[in-house]
Amino acid sequence: MTGNMQYYIQGIGMISPQKTFDNQLFLDEISTYDQNVLTSVVPDFKAYINPIQLRRLSRMLRIGLASATICLRDAGIDKPDGIITATGYGFLDETEKFLREMLELKEKQLTPTHFMQGTYNALAGLEAVTIKCMGYNNTYVSKGFAFENALQDAMMHIAENETAHFLVGSYDEAASVQFIASIREHHYKTEKISNLDLFNTPTLGTIQGEGSAFFDLTGVQTDNTWCVLKDSRMVYRPETTDELAVELRQFLKENDLTLEDVDVWINGITGDATRDARLKELETRELKALPQVRYKHLSGDYCTATSFALWLGASMLKKQHIPDIVKVNGFEMPKEIRTVLSVNHYMDRNYSFQLLHRAV
Amino acid sequence: MSQTIEELQLELRQELVKQLNLEDMIPADFNENTPLFGEGLGLDSIDSLELVVLLDRNYGIKLKDPKEGRHVFQSIRTMAEYIQKNRVQA
Incomplete structure (x- = not known):
């Protein structure tokens, strides 16, 4: 979309x-x-x-x-x-x-x-x-x-x-x-x-x-709005990390953004040494400089766990707060959380990105 | 030794609470004349299907005529009387 x-x-x-x-x-x-x-x-x-x-x-x-x-x-x-x-x-x-x-x-x-x-x-x-x-x-x-x-x-x-x-x-x-x-x-x-x-x-x-x-x-904003869901994309069985990285850059570009515009990214890794390999490589190559949060230690893994990431992202944007329990390497809070990117995978087969913005 | 009507009524009250998952309710909370549907226990159409299965499974009675069901499932007393009359003895 x-x-x-x-x-x-x-x-x-x-x-x-x-x-x-x-x-x-x-x-x-x-x-x-x-x-x-x-x-x-x-x-x-x-x-x-x-x-x-x-x-x-x-x-x-x-x-x-x-x-x-x-x-x-x-x-x-x-x-x-x-x-x-x-x-x-x-x-x-x-x-x-x-x-x-x-x-x-x-x-x-x-x-x-x-x-x-x-x-x-x-x-x-x-x-x-x-x-x-x-x-x-x-x-x-x-x-x-x-x-x-x-x-x-x-x-x-x-x-x-x-x-x-x-x-x-x-x-x-x-x-x-x-x-x-x-x-x-x-x-x-x-x-x-x-x-x-x-x-x-x-x-x-x-x-x-x-x-x-x-x-x-x-499609209409009110005072009660949590955040904007800007876009969502699915990538099925990427053959290489390069392919996933190209999809991610393209996804951001289509939304007039680059990685520098992302304030926090939500990493959907699962703690699986083998199936997380692609996402870990993406993290190291593309997303290393960005503040990162993780959540599957709190939710566990399941087919529709992306919905937990969406809740987490929307909560961070609405409350302008990031709980320590999800932070990776205890980064400093950005002055304002405006853009959140979620990258999830299920069984190393189903990859998806969601882009959230602060409602202003 | 055959089961008395009072024993059967108590058994049915216990079964209803268990099978229909009547939360916060114990068999002593209602008596043999409490209406099962509407104002009484407030059972619904799905419960009536559960009761049909209960009659078949526990007492070997197949209730085929829906009109008959309306009378049988009025209360614990009507159910017990129907079972006594129609049950298949093991």
């Missing part, structure tokens, strides 16, 4: 392995984990979800619905024009329960709840029913690009109607069934580490994370 169009983040709801559901806080309290699985720090769901509705919902649906509600309340919006969600693996826990029941009961006497809550678009549908939003409703399930595709879809809608509000969200859960499968392809480390030591480990694999983030995106 390029052009003069500006996309404004009006509201955010983020539930993650850190206490991020309270928009007044910004990584003030840090949760630590030592089993390579990071699960969400959740709010009191009753503050966000009708108790009658709440009782049937799975853990992840509660997290998703609560984060969507936090976002809409933050944006001051009752009903957006459309809802777009993204997930890499969907509701794996519920899917597993449904399949297990199918096997155990020989495909008879199956209860509907696990099936209904196991579908990828359950959250987008549930949110639409909850707030009676009859507009556009879509869910992207394109693994490591799911969230990026959802963002792009919302941006294209807003380019056609700048006053429209789109609720764009992501969710992925740290499901045990996925942990076991991912260990086989060495996505997660086999040795137990503390999450805060993630970037000091020389081994293959990362740590499993989860989270649900919702953003209210629109």
Whole structure:
């Protein structure tokens, strides 16, 4: 996406392995984990979800619905024009329960709840029913690009109607069934580490994370705006670091920027000695001079982790503050944070850039 | 030894709380005459499907006529009476 169009983040709801559901806080309290699985720090769901509705919902649906509600309340919006969600693996826990029941009961006497809550678009549908939003409703399930595709879809809608509000969200859960499968392809480390030591480990694999983030995106700025989402780009399986570097420079150029204009960059490395190689090389060759923050020691790695980076970037721009826990090499705070660049990768396959500006 | 209607009603109350995930509720919070839908426990259409499965799975009763369901699922008492009349003995 390029052009003069500006996309404004009006509201955010983020539930993650850190206490991020309270928009007044910004990584003030840090949760630590030592089993390579990071699960969400959740709010009191009753503050966000009708108790009658709440009782049937799975853990992840509660997290998703609560984060969507936090976002809409933050944006001051009752009903957006459309809802777009993204997930890499969907509701794996519920899917597993449904399949297990199918096997155990020989495909008879199956209860509907696990099936209904196991579908990828359950959250987008549930949110639409909850707030009676009859507009556009879509869910992207394109693994490591799911969230990026959802963002792009919302941006294209807003380019056609700048006053429209789109609720764009992501969710992925740290499901045990996925942990076991991912260990086989060495996505997660086999040795137990503390999450805060993630970037000091020389081994293959990362740590499993989860989270649900919702953003209210629109084309009109208000006093409530967090920041401008200037642009987003996906790069699939770059063959060389050179190719990735060319894409990055081109991305910035199309937005009338150079690397010198970037005040802080968000590095999506995962602590995987092998799969991080390309991003580390990019860091050394292209981005070394820039103040850098990292986040996957706080969120863990998951298909839609770019949404955590977007929350981090938007928070830094809105609050004009960078928590020490994400800083690399304790750099000095820039006088003003105006431009933030996020560079993420998932499994060394899905690379993406997002460009954020301070709303002025 | 056959199960009395009171024992069956208690069992159903426990099952309902467990199967329908009635949070913050214990079986003693409602009695055999509390309406299951509407003003009573506030169950909905998905719950009614769960109850159909519960009858089949726990008592071997297949409820095929939806009109019959409206009467059967009025309360714990109507459910217990229906089960006593129709259950498949092991």
